[in-house]
Amino acid sequence: MEEWEISNIPVGEAALRIARSIAQDILRGGEDPLRHIRDFEQLWILADHSEELRSLGTLDDEVSIAHGQSLVVIREWVTERLRNFIQSAPA
Helix, strand or coil: CCCCCCCCHHHHHHHHHHHHHHHHHHHHHHHHHHHHHHHHHHHHHEEEEEEEHHHHHHHHHHHCCCCCHHHHHHHHHHHHHHEEEEHHCCC
């Protein structure tokens, strides 16, 4: 790793970077964010329930609770959460 000048980073920081990248890809590509909420949950679990990923890691549960809302409203809400996450996550 030293030869390639690669450094070790904590799992939580790596997961944060991955989540940010996934969120950016979803928004850039215009993908349905509801198809990816379990991806964020799995990443959050792998990162030992990192506090920095909580806002995305619990999306699946929150969407399940919002079952009375239309999919359009839920999709817009999840999209806004992704935008907020990207803006607040360190680059």
